[in-house]
Amino acid sequence: MRYDDPQLQELLASAYVAGAMQGPARRRFEALLRTRPALRRRVEAWEDRLTPLVDATPEVAPPARVWRALQRRIAPASATVPARPAGFWNTLAFWRPFGAVAACLAVLVTGFAVYQTLRPSAGPQVAEVAPPQTNPSYVAVLEDESNQPVLVVTAFKGPWRLVVEPLRDLAPYQGKVFQVWAVERGTGTSRPLLQVSSGEVLRQPLGEAGWDAIKTSESLAVTLEDAGPVPASPGGPVLFSGLCLNLRGPTEI
Amino acid sequence: MNSTASRDASEQLGQLLARCALGDQSAFGALYEATSAKLFGVALRILRREAWAEEALQEAYVKIWRHAESYNPARGRPMTWMINVVRNQSLDLLRRADYRAKEDEWIAEKDQRTSTENPAALAETSQEMQRVLGCLGLLGEEQRDCILLSYHQGLTPTEVAARLKRPVGTIKTWIRRGLIKVRECLDQ
Numbered sequence: 001m002r003y004d005d006p007q008l009q010e011l012l013a014s015a016y017v018a019g020a021m022q023g024p025a026r027r028r029f030e031a032l033l034r035t036r037p038a039l040r041r042r043v044e045a046w047e048d049r050l051t052p053l054v055d056a057t058p059e060v061a062p063p064a065r066v067w068r069a070l071q072r073r074i075a076p077a078s079a080t081v082p083a084r085p086a087g088f089w090n091t092l093a094f095w096r097p098f099g100a101v102a103a104c105l106a107v108l109v110t111g112f113a114v115y116q117t118l119r120p121s122a123g124p125q126v127a128e129v130a131p132p133q134t135n136p137s138y139v140a141v142l143e144d145e146s147n148q149p150v151l152v153v154t155a156f157k158g159p160w161r162l163v164v165e166p167l168r169d170l171a172p173y174q175g176k177v178f179q180v181w182a183v184e185r186g187t188g189t190s191r192p193l194l195q196v197s198s199g200e201v202l203r204q205p206l207g208e209a210g211w212d213a214i215k216t217s218e219s220l221a222v223t224l225e226d227a228g229p230v231p232a233s234p235g236g237p238v239l240f241s242g243l244c245l246n247l248r249g250p251t252e253i
Numbered sequence: 254m255n256s257t258a259s260r261d262a263s264e265q266l267g268q269l270l271a272r273c274a275l276g277d278q279s280a281f282g283a284l285y286e287a288t289s290a291k292l293f294g295v296a297l298r299i300l301r302r303e304a305w306a307e308e309a310l311q312e313a314y315v316k317i318w319r320h321a322e323s324y325n326p327a328r329g330r331p332m333t334w335m336i337n338v339v340r341n342q343s344l345d346l347l348r349r350a351d352y353r354a355k356e357d358e359w360i361a362e363k364d365q366r367t368s369t370e371n372p373a374a375l376a377e378t379s380q381e382m383q384r385v386l387g388c389l390g391l392l393g394e395e396q397r398d399c400i401l402l403s404y405h406q407g408l409t410p411t412e413v414a415a416r417l418k419r420p421v422g423t424i425k426t427w428i429r430r431g432l433i434k435v436r437e438c439l440d441q
Contacts, residue, residue, distance in 0.1 A: 014432040019299070019340070020403040020410055023348030044328060049439050051333045052381035053404055054340075057298050059290035066293075066307050066314075067285060073311075074281060074318050 003032060009039050017046035024171040031224070034145055035237045135247075140220040142242040150240045151196070151222065153180065155214045160206035162194060162214075169199035172224060179225040181234060182217035182244070190221065192230045217244045259379075262287075266331040267324075274322035281318055288332065289314075292339045299343040299407045309346050313339040344407045388438035389431075395419070396427040400435070403428060 002008065015021050016029050033040055138155040152165045170178050177197045181190040191213040194204050206214070221241040223234040266287065272280030292313060296306040316338050324334050378386070389397045395417060402408045402416065410428065414421040 010433075011429060014436070015428065017337075018400060018403045018428065018432060019344055019405075019407040020400075020413075020428050022409050022411070026344065026348060046436075047333055047337045049436060050385065050404060051336055052379060052385045053401075054291075054295050054298075054336055055379045055382040057291075057294045057405070060294045060297055061290045062293040062307060062310055063303075066289070066311050069311055070285065070314050070318075071278075073315055074278060 003036065003039070009042050013039060013042035013046050017043055017050055024169055027169065028172060031144075031239055034239070138214050138244055138246055140242045140244040142220055142222060142240040144240050149242075151180075151242075153193075153220055153244075155206065155211070157211070160208075160211040162202075162204045162206055162210070164194065164196060164202040164204070166196060166199045166201075170196050171198055175227050176224050177227045178222050178239070179231065179234070181221045181223065182213035183219045183221055183241075184213075184216050185218040188218075190234050191217075192232075193220070195225075195227075195230070196222070197227075214244065215246075219243050263330045263332065266335075267326050270317075270321045270324050270331050271326075273318055274324075281314075284317070285314060288335055291332070292335060295336055296339050296343045298405055299340065300347060301406075305346055306343070309339060309343040313342040316342070347407045385435070385439065388435045391434060391438060392431045393427075396431045399424055399427045400431050 012021075012029055012032075016026065021029060033043065134156070136154040137157050140153045141149050142151040142153065144150050149167050151167065151170070154163045154165075155161070156163070164180065172178055177195040179195050180193045182193050183190050191209075193210060193213060194202065196202065219241055221234070221238045223236040223238055225231055225235055266284065269280045269284040269287070273284060289310065293306060293310050296309040296313070297303065300306045300309060313335075317335055320338075324331060328334070389400065392400070398417065399410075399413050402413050403410075408416065410421050410424045413428075414424045417424070
């Protein structure tokens with residue numbers, strides 16, 4: 001594969017450490033770093049070479065509020081008294097340790113938030129005769145390996161459709177796309193849903209097979225694949241994943 | 254700082270990180286005490302606005318706390334690891350479009366403590382820094398500026414090109430070839 005070329009690896013690692021990469025390239029490179037230890041080692045070697053350059057950067061004492069904020073953030077969850085309004089995703093992170101029940105609640109809240117956000121614009125994008133149902137049926141918050149949310153996928157019915165909201169700019173390298181998969185409950189079989197190649201919100205009608213894939217899925221996952229025909233099964237490692245939750249409860253499955 | 258003192262300080266930071274990995278908050282406090290002024294200086298130099306640098310610093314220390322166990326003492330100096338955590342955090346913040354959009358609203362004079370090159374600090378550079386600067390000295394002046402503008406201020410090749418009034422392609426080539434030369438020089 002192209003990224004195994006040592007010269008290219010060296011070029012990318014040096015540009016990354018030197019701070020010379022544009023934003024989307026940086027994010028793509030960081031995604032590559034997570035799965036490629038050889039690349040990681042090249043980056044570390046460049047860090048060792050160039051970091052002495054900051055030796056002459058003047059020290060500046062940060063204001064005390066930074067430490068106060070840090071103390072709140074590193075304290076055990078039980079002792080946390082948020083003294084400043086926590087961001088929405090921080091709230092999600094805060095609940096994570098309390099287990100599946102709290103996580104489901106948080107995801108329900110997410111679903112509601114997504115529904116609220118998308119409601120005014122979801123309608124006109126999809127051709128239909130009857131007014132589309134605007135309550136989401138399924139939602140998955142896909143996270144990267146450091147548990148940062150990357151993608152919110154929401155499935156609606158009447159008519160069946162998917163809304164994919166990237167939470168960061170997902171621009172893959174040229175010739176690559178991010179492929180979203182539905183991972184089936186029980187069997188673990190991955191079925192392709194759609195492809196993402198930018199930070200834009202995507203709205204896509206779903207066929208019966210797609211709806212079935214969502215309904216029977218345990219989770220959704222994203223891999224980096226070659227652009228072109230949709231592969232039958234994932235070729236690359238899973239970059240992002242998240243449980244796919246039925247927002248109407250289990251009776252409707 | 255002589256090399257023995259530097260080794261001792263490095264060892265101490267390594268021990269503090271090891272205690273952080275075990276959830277020791279007092280060790281985290283000591284680590285912050287010992288390193289935050291340096292790391293804030295690094296963030297401020299890239300971001301040039303105190304509010305942004307504070308945000309980057311806070312996120313960087315949360316990462317340091319959470320990933321303290323991933324710091325590998327065999328790899329090298331703890332400070333190198335921490336500096337690059339804060340550098341990456343700062344560069345990510347700088348590259349976010351919503352921050353860039355506010356560029357025009359920012360007035361340099363208002364941020365009094367904006368870091369600039371400090372001649373006094375330059376006079377007491379470490380041996381390692383002098384070595385890197387020596388290798389950078391093998392490059393042409395403009396080529397060296399390209400690398401330093403990227404490294405210290407996080408400027409993209411496009412921004413460096415605008416600053417130096419040169420084509421972007423030239424800047425990219427200079428940076429690429431310049432870094433290869435620096436590597437050859439340092440790895441000798």
